[in-house]
Each structure stands twice: as structure tokens, then as C-alpha cells.
Amino acid sequence: MPELPEVESLRRGLVPCLKGNKIVSVQVLRAKLVSGKGTVRESLDFKRAEFEAVFLGDEVLNIERRAKNLIFEFKSGKVLLVHLKMTGQLVYKSKENIIVKGGHPIQDSNSKLPNKHTYIIFELKNGFLYYNDVRMFGYLLYYPDKLALDLEGHFSELGLEPDSVAFTEQFFICAMQKKSGKLKSVFLNQEIVVGLGNIYCDEVCFEAGVRPDRVVKTLGILKLKKLYSAILKIIPMAIDMGGSSVANYLLVDGSKGNYAHYHKVYLKGGKPCYICGRELTKIKLNSRTTVYCENCQK
Ligand SMILES: [Zn+2]
Known part of the structure; x- marks a missing residue:
């Protein structure tokens, strides 16, 4: 299970590859992953359709992290929340074959992308971002803006970040x-x-x-x-x-x-x-x- 340092390392690796990169297409192969969180989740087809359409043409501005959540911010103000949970993995492969990979190590994914554990594929202007997950406990959720994410209280039960000023x-x-x-x-x-x-x-x-x-x-x-x-x-x-x-x-x-x-x-x-x-x-x-x-x- 990736812990905070692994997720932060992944974030640091992804930022230079994704910042300023535009989304060309999105393919969701398992709607459950974009339909909510928790272990009991239905695959909702309208969520899949929304997720596949909503980021098209948008540009990644930055990636932030809160605990083990990755928060992708887009130029339009839209937000993508990614939690790898136990067995999730993000792999970015640029057109120049630069690979940035983080999360749960998956043997099968060594060389082959996409592979049998790939459930979401983002095609970007300069490469592909793959979400792979062996047991599918992870989730990728769309929010119209940061306020909507905050209002959901997603992080309300989390303590402070170890590097925050408030953690004295x-x-x-x-x-x-x-x-x-x-x-x-x-x-x-x-x-x-x-x-x-x-x-x-x-x-x-x-x-x-x-x-x-x-x-x-x-x-x-x-x-x-x-x-x-x-x-x-x-x-x-x-x-x-x-x-x-x-x-x-x-x-x-x-x-x-x-x-x-x-x-x-x-x-x-x-x-x-x-x-x-x-x-x-x-x-x-x-x-x-x-x-x-x-x-x-x-
Ligand atoms: Zn000892």
C-alpha cells in the first residue's frame, strides 16, 4: 500500500510531465472507479460519460497533495481527485518514452501499457497517463472546482501535514x-x-x-x-x-x-x-x- 512519502514522490515526478499538458481523450474502462469511493460501489454509466467528457481540451495547471490524495487542478478550475488506496498505480509515459510510475508495484505492468490492470487512460498532448489497479479500491473523482471538493468534507477528518506550519x-x-x-x-x-x-x-x-x-x-x-x-x-x-x-x-x-x-x-x-x-x-x-x-x- 503506498504511504504518504510514496504518493508525494509520485506527485513530484508527475508535476513536470503533466503541468501545461492538455487532455486529448479520456477512456474509462471500469465506471466503478469514477463513481464514488468506498468498497461497495456501483458502476454508474452516467459518471463514466461525464468523466470521459469533462476534462477534454483542458490543461493541467498543478498537482497538489493532501495526505494520500492527489489533487489535479485544471486551467478551467476543474479538479480531479485521485486516491490509489491499496493497489492503485499511476504511470505516465511520454511520447519520448519517459516513464514516471508510482503507487503499488504491479508486476504485469513492467513493460506493457495498457495492461490487464489498466482501467483509465488519459491521452495527453505529450503522452499517456494510465491508472492501473489490481483490486480496484482506488478512485478518481471529478469536481467542478476546489470549493466543491472542500464542501464535500473529503479531508475533514485528516490531521495536519507533517511539514505544515501549524504542526508545531x-x-x-x-x-x-x-x-x-x-x-x-x-x-x-x-x-x-x-x-x-x-x-x-x-x-x-x-x-x-x-x-x-x-x-x-x-x-x-x-x-x-x-x-x-x-x-x-x-x-x-x-x-x-x-x-x-x-x-x-x-x-x-x-x-x-x-x-x-x-x-x-x-x-x-x-x-x-x-x-x-x-x-x-x-x-x-x-x-x-x-x-x-x-x-x-x-
Ligand atoms: Zn535495540
Whole structure:
């Protein structure tokens, strides 16, 4: 599942390719993906027809990101919201064969485009943008303008971006002190700060020396300060390295996202701790595999 750093890396890769690029045609092969969000969705043919017609001739002005949502802004003011969910992927292939790919790694899509997982094809003046999705939980939604997107309250339950001015140490400590439950659960629900999915949650807790199964109410100021610093260190570093996808993930310059090589605990249960060498502990927390060091994290 792509996490925030992977989505941000994808955004950074796509912006130079798509900015100023005009939509020539749009083909929706599965109407469900443009008909709404959630796991139970009907394929609505009028949504397909609307989606295929509405962006024609329009020019991409910019791509923004909120949590794991990509927000494509068009010259006309129209907006396209893209969420890759668990298994979605965006691939841009220019006429000069420059490929920018991000999201869930899909084996089949290595060379063949479109492929059996391709459900939406945007033809642009200078290339093609493919939306591929193995399990089709993702969605691409059209809004007449940004206000319409805001009014829907799509982002109302999301916490702050780690790099936003409002995400101060004081804000973080106050917000955490109001929470009950275990640390990892609080992080995973994204209400205070976004970007801490399964990978980065474990990495941040390790960096801060705090066990992910600690009850938040029992954490002192010092631990909370360490967690705050760890978030500000780990998330930007992961973004700069292009995220954590190991396979088939190419940045705009053809290099691979390589933060995965710097993971210290994620998927390393049973392996020796990076700091003390003791065996890392693997538990289930919120039915998510969680790894930490009993010696270094308290
Ligand atoms: Zn250790």
C-alpha cells in the first residue's frame, strides 16, 4: 500500500510531465472507479460519460497533495481527485518514452501499457497517463472546482501535514495528551498528523525509542518530544529518497525509490536490532504487523 512519502514522490515526478499538458481523450474502462469511493460501489454509466467528457481540451495547471490524495487542478478550475488506496498505480509515459510510475508495484505492468490492470487512460498532448489497479479500491473523482471538493468534507477528518506550519511541537504534545489508546493506533488513525501508516509508524517509534504499544496517556513530555522530532526527521527523509517501494518504482530520472533500504524495523521481526543487536520483536497491533526492539524502545 503506498504511504504518504510514496504518493508525494509520485506527485513530484508527475508535476513536470503533466503541468501545461492538455487532455486529448479520456477512456474509462471500469465506471466503478469514477463513481464514488468506498468498497461497495456501483458502476454508474452516467459518471463514466461525464468523466470521459469533462476534462477534454483542458490543461493541467498543478498537482497538489493532501495526505494520500492527489489533487489535479485544471486551467478551467476543474479538479480531479485521485486516491490509489491499496493497489492503485499511476504511470505516465511520454511520447519520448519517459516513464514516471508510482503507487503499488504491479508486476504485469513492467513493460506493457495498457495492461490487464489498466482501467483509465488519459491521452495527453505529450503522452499517456494510465491508472492501473489490481483490486480496484482506488478512485478518481471529478469536481467542478476546489470549493466543491472542500464542501464535500473529503479531508475533514485528516490531521495536519507533517511539514505544515501549524504542526508545531506544542500542537503535537497537546493533541497527543488528549488521546487515549495505544500509540500506533493513534498514529494510524491520522487524526493528529497524516503520513504515519504501517511503515512509517514503526520507523518513527524506533527512531524515538518508544514502544508502539505504549498507552499514549502514559507518555511523558520527553517521549512526546522525541516522537515529534522523529516524525519531522523520518517523513521528509523518506520523501526525499522517493518513498519505500522496492520493486518497479521509477522516479522521473529513472532511479528507484530507495528508502526501503533504510528501514530499521519495518518487516524486520526476528532480525537483529540496528542499534543493540538483540532480536526485534514482532507483534500484531490493530491487526497490523508491528516490529520494535524491547531493549531500545521503552
Ligand atoms: Zn535495540
